[in-house]
Amino acid sequence: MSIAAPSIGTARGGSAPRLARWRSLGLLGRVAAVVAAGAAVIAVFGPLVAPYEPDSPDITKIWAGREGGHLLGYDATGRDVLSRLFDGARTAMLGPLLVVAISVTIGVLIAVVAAWRGGRIDSLVGAGLDVAFAFPGILIAILVAAVFGAGITAAVVALSFAYTPYIARVVRGVAMQERAKPYIAALEVQGIPVVAICRRHLVPNIRGVIVAQATTLFGYAMVDLAAISFIGLGVQPPQADWGAMVNENLGGIVQGHPWPAALSGACLVIVVVSFNVLGERLMRDAEGSR
Numbered sequence: 001m002s003i004a005a006p007s008i009g010t011a012r013g014g015s016a017p018r019l020a021r022w023r024s025l026g027l028l029g030r031v032a033a034v035v036a037a038g039a040a041v042i043a044v045f046g047p048l049v050a051p052y053e054p055d056s057p058d059i060t061k062i063w064a065g066r067e068g069g070h071l072l073g074y075d076a077t078g079r080d081v082l083s084r085l086f087d088g089a090r091t092a093m094l095g096p097l098l099v100v101a102i103s104v105t106i107g108v109l110i111a112v113v114a115a116w117r118g119g120r121i122d123s124l125v126g127a128g129l130d131v132a133f134a135f136p137g138i139l140i141a142i143l144v145a146a147v148f149g150a151g152i153t154a155a156v157v158a159l160s161f162a163y164t165p166y167i168a169r170v171v172r173g174v175a176m177q178e179r180a181k182p183y184i185a186a187l188e189v190q191g192i193p194v195v196a197i198c199r200r201h202l203v204p205n206i207r208g209v210i211v212a213q214a215t216t217l218f219g220y221a222m223v224d225l226a227a228i229s230f231i232g233l234g235v236q237p238p239q240a241d242w243g244a245m246v247n248e249n250l251g252g253i254v255q256g257h258p259w260p261a262a263l264s265g266a267c268l269v270i271v272v273v274s275f276n277v278l279g280e281r282l283m284r285d286a287e288g289s290r
Contacts (some may be wrong), residue, residue, distance in 0.1 A: 021285065029281035035274040043093040046086030054079060054087035055238040063257040075260040076249050085267060088240035092268070095156050095234075096221035102160035104214050107167030112198050114168075115175035125172070129165045137162030138224045145233035152235050155228045159221055167213050174206045208286030216279030219272040226268050242268045 025033060047054070051069055058078035065073045072081035114125035141158035148154045178184070179202065187197050203210075226243025228234035235241035237248070245264035252260055 024285050025278070025281045028277060032274040032277040032281070035270060036278055039089065039093065039271045039274070042086060043089040046089050050080075050083035050086040052080040052083045054083040054240050063252055063255065072263060073259065075245070076251055081260050081263060084240040084245060085242070085263060088242045088245055088264065089267070091152070091235050091239060091241040092222065092226065092243070093271075095152055095225045096218045098156045099159045099163060099221040099225070100214050100218050102156075103163040103217065104167050104210065106160075107164045108171050108203065108210060110164070110168045111171035111175050112203065114172050115179045116194065116198065116202075118176075118179075122172075122176075125168075129169050129172075132162075132165035135162065137220075138227060141224065141228055142231075142233060145228065150233045150236060152225070152229075155225055155234050159224055163217055163221065167210075167217060170213050171206065171210060174209045175202065178202050178206055209283065212279050212282035212286050214279075215275055215282055219275035219279065222268065222272050222275070 022030065051071075056079065058074070061074040061078040062076060063074060064070075064078070067073075070080050070082070072085070075081050075084065110125060114122045137159050140162045141155045144154045144158040145151070184197065184202065187201065188194075225234055226241070226246075229241045229243035230247045232244075232247070235244050237244070242264045246261050246268075249257075249260035249264070252258055253262075
């Protein structure tokens with residue numbers, strides 16, 4: 001006799017459950033989801049529809065206001081602000097996406113192995129995670145950039161490994177709860193390989209928590225990468241990036257032209273807050289469904 005394991009994909013499929021999950025986010029969560037989705041669309045298509053070349057300066061237009069088709073004016077080097085905001089969205093969101101992809105992949109793997117094996121393996125993993133928490137992610141990224149040179153690649157790699165313990169700790173807890181459920185024991189009795197059980201049943205049934213953690217982690221990674229670019233160790237000029245744009249236009253604040261810096265900073269704040277709110281709502285729903 002075969003015992004079927006519960007599966008989120010089959011239990012929650014269909015348009016009606018998806019609509020119910022959408023409504024469960026609440027008004028604030030739905031607004032955050034729309035903003036996050038809009039930012040993703042801008043990151044993908046923004047550079048293609050930017051009205052002007054984002055890296056083309058005009059020294060005669062430094063700090064110039066809105067004129068012609070330049071809806072947001074010019075920055076500190078005479079470049080179109082709107083075009084740079086569009087172009088910078090791709091850089092600002094691609095880095096966090098890579099950080100999340102790497103850290104979630106490694107973190108989930110570590111968490112599932114620890115939860116499945118238990119005992120000494122779980123104790124060693126737990127001790128290792130406790131040690132890893134002692135090192136702030138942004139500090140590691142700054143040190144790596146200082147050693148290997150400025151650039152987004154070094155920062156992404158450093159933050160990926162720095163964020164892995166965060167996702168691993170949360171997923172380890174829910175994976176241990178899932179591991180103890182009767183259907184897992186039933187699948188083992190049937191002789192189904194461990195890898196197949198984890199891949200087809202255990203991980204899919206905790207993916208709500210994984211998605212929620214990844215969403216929140218995206219916002220944190222975005223802040224850290226923007227900070228690294230702000231101090232000049234991340235994205236390098238003339239490449240547009242929201243964090244770097246704040247630094248490039250700081251002089252305008254004291255010279256009476258605050259908008260270039262303020263707009264790029266506002267874009268960061270709005271998108272980061274949206275991902276954090278969305279992640280919190282997704283985590284609430286994931287915990288409520290368990």
